[in-house]
Amino acid sequence: MAALARAETVLPLWVEEAIREAAAKERSAIARSQLSAILENVEIAAAGGVPLCQDTGLPVFRLEIGRNLSIPPFLEKAIAEGVRRATEEVPLRPNAVDPLTRKNSGDNTGPGMPDLIIDLVPGDCLRITAFPKGAGSENGSFLAMLNPADDPLDFVAVEVAKRAGRACAPVFVGVGIGGTFDLAARLAKKALLRMPGTSELDRKLLTEINRIGTGPMGLGGDTTALGVRIETALCHTASLPVAVNLQCWANRSASATVRDDGWNID
């Protein structure tokens, strides 16, 4: 509950700094106006303790579970309870609906929600990262089973430039290449959780995306993406799965570390 509340209202400092840096370099006046509105919004939300964006997202959490821990049987229920409390107390907009009837569950929980991404790690801590995911950028995400002869990075740059305007650019681009159909998508989501990427390939793709000129909110400019990270896995010799998970500028996340003697938000 505390991690989700913080993620919704306070943008991680490194994200804010990335936006500030981009604004200083941006050549388009309209693009600069969008970036300065974003920075003003970040300040207002943090000062007032209100959600940065009315789309408070779907509740996605990453759990890093120490291998030495024995997992309490109520862990999933406790996280769902935290989502219900955050929905009431922050408050969050009830966003979760049945995909066919479109009926809203009213509290952001229900079948499949919250979505838990579980990783086993060394140690005896439990680290919970709240990563609320808005629809604008999730809707711009995509997956393709390319031909091994295709250039996956060129494909990603062109598709991202086309979609970023509607995904509240400047965006963060999580790329999963390889694996199976669903592993590629999981790699893309994990790439977002490990943002920003720093490899030479990450930086090259970032430059390529920004060269196309989609700009903040699609209104034109140099700042289409703020960060790119590519995660790979082996794939079948006949396959080339490529998945891209987009994240809007509001790259909201906050983590809580739980130990035997208590917990804290870091």
Next chain:
Amino acid sequence: MEHRLKTPISGEEVAALRAGDLVWISGTVYTARDRVHALLASGEKLPIDLAGAVIYHCGPLIRDGTVLSAGPTTSGRVGRFTREVVGRGVRLIVGKGGISEEAEALRGRAAYLAYPGGCGALAARQLSVKRLHLPELGMAEGLWELEAEGWGPMIVAIDASGGDLYREARCYRVGASKP
């Protein structure tokens, strides 16, 4: 150019807007997203007067009658209904991401304004709740009648005479000079 407009919006006021201009709006603003647009498209009678109206693509976060966060939602999802919306008299559509495919439906009649996406806390400062129509659609999808006071600035992204910043952005390449 800068424009401070008060609802209802006239045809002359819309005609004076050019892509790239800044706009501030005061008066009544109606939120409308997927569900309200489905009603609009089906020809359903709505409990509001859309002549000269401002429609906002937004599903706000509201608690006890106070707007907490109310940035725009992606206009692309409801762009296909632009002709029906404009046909009902709507003069300004506020959203994010654009409706370039439907820009022709605006020509001579209405304009599309871009409010910065994700800036919900910022927008909330200039918006207050007048009433909720169609509460059965829920908080995000309901038709909120909001009062705007000097709400902006927003950018004229698609004007009534064919100017379209999104289309220009698609033609923009590095090295090109941009104002």
